[in-house]
Every structure is written in C-alpha cells, then in structure tokens.
Amino acid sequence: RAKSLGRNRAILYDPAWGESVSPHLRTESLLHEALQRSLFRLHFQPLFRIADMQLAGAEVLLRLSTSDGTPVPPSSFIPVAESTGQIAEISAWVLRRLCQQIRAWDHQGPSSLPFALNLSAIELSQEDLAQRLHKILSQEGIAPSRVHLEVTETAIARNEAQARDNISALRTAGFEVWLDDFGTGYSSLKLVKDLPFSGIKIDREFVMDLTAQTSTAVIAESIIAMASNLDFQVVAEGIEEPEQLEFLRARHCEIGQGFHLGRPVCASDFERLYLSKTQPQPRPEQDPTPT
Ligand code: C2E
Ligand code: MG
Ligand code: MG
Ligand code: MG
Numbered sequence: 455r456a457k458s459l460g461r462n463r464a465i466l467y468d469p470a471w472g473e474s475v476s477p478h479l480r481t482e483s484l485l486h487e488a489l490q491r492s493l494f495r496l497h498f499q500p501l502f503r504i505a506d507m508q509l510a511g512a513e514v515l516l517r518l519s520t521s522d523g524t525p526v527p528p529s530s531f532i533p534v535a536e537s538t539g540q541i542a543e544i545s546a547w548v549l550r551r552l553c554q555q556i557r558a559w560d561h562q563g564p565s566s567l568p569f570a571l572n573l574s575a576i577e578l579s580q581e582d583l584a585q586r587l588h589k590i591l592s593q594e595g596i597a598p599s600r601v602h603l604e605v606t607e608t609a610i611a612r613n614e615a616q617a618r619d620n621i622s623a624l625r626t627a628g629f630e631v632w633l634d635d636f637g638t639g640y641s642s643l644k645l646v647k648d649l650p651f652s653g654i655k656i657d658r659e660f661v662m663d664l665t666a667q668t669s670t671a672v673i674a675e676s677i678i679a680m681a682s683n684l685d686f687q688v689v690a691e692g693i694e695e696p697e698q699l700e701f702l703r704a705r706h707c708e709i710g711q712g713f714h715l716g717r718p719v720c721a722s723d724f725e726r727l728y729l730s731k732t733q734p735q736p737r738p739e740q741d742p743t744p745t
Contacts, residue, residue, distance in 0.1 A: 481534040484520060489543055494518055496551055499718035500728050501570070501689060504703050504710045509728050511568040511602070513711065514552055515718045516544070536576045545577055549587065552601070553594035555721055559729060570602040570632065575609035579616045584623035598628035604655065605631060607639025618649055625650050632689070637677065646684065654681055658692025661712070665697045678705045 488494050498512040518526045535541040552569055559565070577583055591598055603624060610617040621631050630652035636642055638657045646654065660674045674690075681688035690702050693712030702710060719727065 477530075478534055478537075481526070481531050482538050482540070484518070484526065485531060485535055485538070485540045485544070487521075488518055489540065489547070492547075494544070494547060494551075495720065496548065496555065497718035497720055498569070498724040499711060500716040500724070501709050501711045502715050504690075504699065504707055509567065510709050511570060512724065512728075513570040513604070513718075514548065514572075516548055516572075532574060536574055539576075541574050541576050545574065546586075546590065549590050549601075550594060553591065553596045556596055556600055557594070559725065563729075566600070568600055568602050568630070570604050572604045572634065573609065575606075575612045578605055578609045578620055579613035580620075581616065583620045584627045584629075587624070587629070588627045599630070602630040602632055602652070604634040606634045607636075607642060607645060610645060610649075611639065611641070621649050621651070625652075632687075635691075637673070646680075646686065651686060653687030653689065655689040655691050655711075656707075658712075661690050661692045661698055661702075662694075664701050665695070671701070674701075675705050678702075678707045682706065 495517040497515045497517050499515060500512050501510045502508065503510045516528055516532075518528075518531055520526060532541070535544050548571065552571065556569065559567075573583075580586075587601075587603075588598065591601065605617070605621070624631050631650070633642075633645060633649075633651045633654045635657040636646075636654040637660055639645075645651075654677070656674060656677050660670055660677065663670050664674055665671070678688055678690075680686075687708055689709040689711055690698075690707050691711050693699050693702070693710050693714045695714060698712075699710060699714060716728070
C-alpha cells in the first residue's frame with residue numbers, strides 16, 4: 455500500500471506517472487489537486503413521486519475527472535478519500551457548494567425541494583457531525599429541512615453507537631436521515647427497528663430483476679409494505695425499465711429514482727430539465743450528459 459502524501463505535500467497528479475505509481479497514491483494526489491483547484495463537480499439525479507410523477511427532490515452525486523478529462527467514479531475515489539482523511543474537506547466542500555446552488559435556484563423561484571447528500575462512514579463515526587453540518591447550513595442560510603442525509607448500513611456498522619447518536623442528533627437538528635442501499639447489509643431490519651430514520655432507499659439489487667424473479671418481487675413488495683406500516687418514507691433506487699416503475703406504482707412505493715426516470719446531470723441540465731416550470735420538458739429517456 456502506498457505511503458500517504460500527508461496533508462500539505464503538494465505532489466500533484468501527473469498522468470505520465472503511468473503504472474509506476476500505485477493507484478491509491480495517484481488517486482490521493484488527484485484528490486489533493488482537485489481540492490486545490492476545485493475540480494469537483496456536483497451532479498443531481500431527480501427523484502419523483504411515483505403516484506403523479508412530480509419532482510420530489512434530487513440526490514447529489516460527486517463527480518471528478520483527471521486533467522485529461524477521464525472521469526473517476528466515486529466508488530474509486532471515496533474509499534481513498536476516507537482512508538487519507540481528505541473526505542472531511544471534500545464533504546464540507548460538497549455541502550457548501552450545494553448550499554450555494556440551492557440559494558441560486560431559490561433566487562429564481564423559491565421552493566422547498568429537498569436535496570439528498572451521501573454521508574461517508576468516517577463522518578458518521580465523528581462526534582461533532584450534527585453541529586458541523588448545522589454550522590455550515592446556518593452560515594450559508596439554508597434550512598436543514600432542505601438537506602436529506604443518506605447513510606448506508608456499512609457506514610453505520612463502522613461505529614454503531616456513534617452512528618446512533620449522530621442520527622438522533624441530526625434528526626433533532628432538523629435533517630431527514632435515510633437508510634441508503636437498504637437490504638444489502640447484515641442487519642437492515644435491526645437498524646430500521648432501532649434507529650430514527652426518516653425513510654429507506656431500497657437498493658437497486660431488489661429493483662433490478664423485480665419483474666423477472668419472483669423472490670425479488672416478493673422481497674421488494676414486503677419492504678414497501680414494511681416501510682409504509684412503520685411510517686417510513688420509501689424510495690426505490692435504480693429504476694431502469696418502465697415495467698419496474700409500473701410494479702412499484704401498483705405497490706404504492708412512494709418515490710422513485712433511476713436511469714429510466716432521469717440520470718444524474720450537471721446543475722444547468724438539472725435546472726433546464728427539471729426545475730424550469732415555464733416550459734415542461736419531456737422526460738429524457740436517454741440523457742446526453744455522461745455520468
Ligand atoms: P448511492 O448513494 O447508492 O448512489 C446511487 C448510485 O447509483 C449513483 O452512482 C447513481 O449514478 C447510480 N444510479 C442511479 N440510478 C441508477 C440506475 O437506474 N441504474 C444504475 N445502474 N445505476 C444508477 P455514483 O454516482 O457512481 O455513486 C456511487 C456511490 O458513491 C453512491 O452510491 C454513494 O455511496 C457514493 N457517493 C457519491 N457521491 C458522494 C458524495 O458526495 N459523498 C459520499 N460520501 N459518497 C458519495
Ligand atoms: Mg445515496
Ligand atoms: Mg443508494
Ligand atoms: Mg445503491
């Protein structure tokens with residue numbers, strides 16, 4: 455494993471390194487450069503109320519490309535950022551950038567549309583999480599009700615006691631907290647029983663072969679029924695086919711997200727496609743913007 459660069463060493467990413475530098479070190483240095491030169495971008499994926507297909511919010515997804523324009527997926531840079539500690543600075547940047555974007559959009563037309571942020575495992579195990587997020591929001595003048603926080607079972611498992619305290623503190627501070635990737639961890643049911651979530655996001659795995667496999671359909675149906683009986687809101691992730699949407703609509707799943715409804719897009723495309731009320735846009739089946 456590569457030696458850490460340390461916080462202030464300005465060794466910048468160089469594509470010419472090729473194979474001579476470990477992927478971990480290359481990513482760490484790319485993150486360092488991205489923070490210095492603000493190379494990160496936010497993308498927004500729409501969420502819709504399935505009953506009437508009204509826009510219900512968006513999930514904020516972080517984007518990063520190397521200097522030659524090659525996209526680096528969050529699944530490869532988030533774990534590195536977590537292991538180096540760069541995640542703290544990155545998350546703070548994401549939240550501030552989101553607040554600025556919400557202010558800009560509210561300026562054009564005030565709304566209460568919520569935006570969902572993903573919290574990393576590291577953040578969820580830090581003691582002052584709720585105060586830190588709340589402080590940024592009050593500095594930026596954004597109500598906590600506008601920001602929903604998504605946490606995964608894996609992130610909770612890292613330090614369950616601290617995660618529990620944080621989730622309670624976040625709820626008290628006015629944030630909604632969602633259990634992301636529901637069903638993929640080891641203790642999903644225990645977590646919904648014990649922790650004060652606002653809702654759950656059914657993982658793509660259970661939506662993927664909803665219509666083909668009976669067992670998956672039964673599980674998805676049961677999760678939706680459970681959520682509704684426990685008064686949790688429920689989002690189905692990864693809807694790619696019209697048949698999946700129809701299945702979910704018939705079972706009264708509240709909210710949907712997925713490529714069939716809308717891919718993650720940059721802020722200006724999100725505004726044009728989903729926020730501009732004056733000219734209703736057809737739902738894009740194939741979005742031109744790569745994600
Ligand atoms: P996630 O929170 O489960 O985010 C949803 C992921 O599923 C996104 O991938 C999104 O592009 C993808 N997705 C949405 N609809 C569909 C669909 O219909 N089909 C398929 N195949 N995929 C779909 P992305 O953007 O690559 O993000 C991956 C993960 O990276 C996220 O999973 C989240 O855990 C993490 N992540 C992204 N942005 C951030 C961030 O700002 N902070 C932190 N801590 N983690 C982030
Ligand atoms: Mg998420
Ligand atoms: Mg998810
Ligand atoms: Mg997922």
